[in-house]
Amino acid sequence: MNQFQKQCKLFEEQTQTIFVNGITEEALQEIQKVYQQYFYQFGTDTISYLETEVKKIGEQSSSTNFNSFYLNDLAQNVSKGENETLRDFIEGVDKNERINLSEAPEPIEEILQPGNMPDGRWPSPVDHRLSLMQQVAVNLFLNDDRKISSVNGPPGTGKTTLLKDIFADLVVQRAVELAKFDVPTKVFHKEGVMKLDNFHYPIYQLDSNVSKFSMVVTSSNNGAVENISKELPQLKEITRPSEEIEKIKDIKFKDYEKSYAEEAEKLSMYPTVAENLLGDDSKGWGLFSAALGKSTNISDVGWALQGKNGDETSFLAQLEKDSKQVTLKDWK
Numbered sequence: 123m124n125q126f127q128k129q130c131k132l133f134e135e136q137t138q139t140i141f142v143n144g145i146t147e148e149a150l151q152e153i154q155k156v157y158q159q160y161f162y163q164f165g166t167d168t169i170s171y172l173e174t175e176v177k178k179i180g181e182q183s184s185s186t187n188f189n190s191f192y193l194n195d196l197a198q199n200v201s202k203g204e205n206e207t208l209r210d211f212i213e214g215v216d217k218n219e220r221i222n223l224s225e226a227p228e229p230i231e232e233i234l235q236p237g238n239m240p241d242g243r244w245p246s247p248v249d250h251r252l253s254l255m256q257q258v259a260v261n262l263f264l265n266d267d268r269k270i271s272s273v274n275g276p277p278g279t280g281k282t283t284l285l286k287d288i289f290a291d292l293v294v295q296r297a298v299e300l301a302k303f304d305v306p307t308k309v310f311h312k313e314g315v316m317k318l319d320n321f322h323y324p325i326y327q328l329d330s331n332v333s334k335f336s337m338v339v340t341s342s343n344n345g346a347v348e349n350i351s352k353e354l355p356q357l358k359e360i361t362r363p364s365e366e367i368e369k370i371k372d373i374k375f376k377d378y379e380k381s382y383a384e385e386a387e388k389l390s391m392y393p394t395v396a397e398n399l400l401g402d403d404s405k406g407w408g409l410f411s412a413a414l415g416k417s418t419n420i421s422d423v424g425w426a427l428q429g430k431n432g433d434e435t436s437f438l439a440q441l442e443k444d445s446k447q448v449t450l451k452d453w454k
Contacts, residue, residue, distance in 0.1 A: 245389060296332055348419075351412060
């Protein structure tokens with residue numbers, strides 16, 4: 123029984139109770155109140171709507187922005203069969219389960235308990251820590267078992283900032299799972315062999331306990347996705363320049379920043395590869411993300427990772443070099 127059917131049943135039960143002594147004017151007025159309680163009515167406020175345009179052949183289209191960008195995608199998913207995630211996305215949360223935090227702040231206190239705090243934090247300057255509600259959103263995302271979480275806010279309110287902390291914690295959780303393997307190569311499971319141009323290439327599947335922490339940023343705005351994907355590997359995203367640190371007047375705060383900057387410099391994780399992917403003069407700290415999407419981006423990333431023959435700065439070349447320097451004893 124879905125939510126609408128539940129409301130219908132409750133309305134029917136109350137109707138029978140109200141009409142038990144017959145249909146009177148007072149009973150009809152009471153029924154109207156009950157109906158408004160269980161079923162939404164359109165008011166006088168302006169609302170957005172879904173429209174279909176009918177035009178003559180050859181006429182210019184006067185399409186508006188009322189139509190959803192996602193209707194075709196949703197229809198395609200629905201045609202494959204219903205699932206819990208799709209239902210949550212379309213129906214949302216039952217209004218009876220929603221909590222008005224202005225009236226009941228106790229859930230905020232609960233979700234901010236130490237046990238609900240993330241194990242990782244994005245390595246950003248000390249004064250760029252999350253605000254109260256940003257931390258609440260991060261903790262809810264990481265501790266709630268819902269498949270879909272939503273954060274709403276206009277530009278510049280810190281949605282990307284809290285997203286970085288979620289990324290950081292997922293990386294830590296993935297590292298915890300990796301550390302459980304006594305031999306690191308066991309994280310890959312051989313699935314078969316692919317033959318291409320008379321060459322045989324083994325195909326490996328990443329263990330599901332590790333792959334479940336994979337992250338994809340997607341949007342109807344390609345520029346927004348590309349921006350965040352190219353921002354994350356930049357050094358300026360995790361620390362401030364030394365000249366700015368020297369301008370800090372608070373001595374203790376300045377010492378914190380200096381100590382943090384020294385630690386941030388040690389985060390060097392294939393910065394050359396990251397800088398090649400950035401494609402400009404930006405200085406990178408590590409290979410954390412890449413802008414994909416269109417085929418040219420995917421091709422550029424592929425070539426940057428593979429590199430040309432003899433290219434010692436390519437990711438694969440550096441990875442192979444590191445594998446020869448690190449032993450199983452180092453792993454343990």
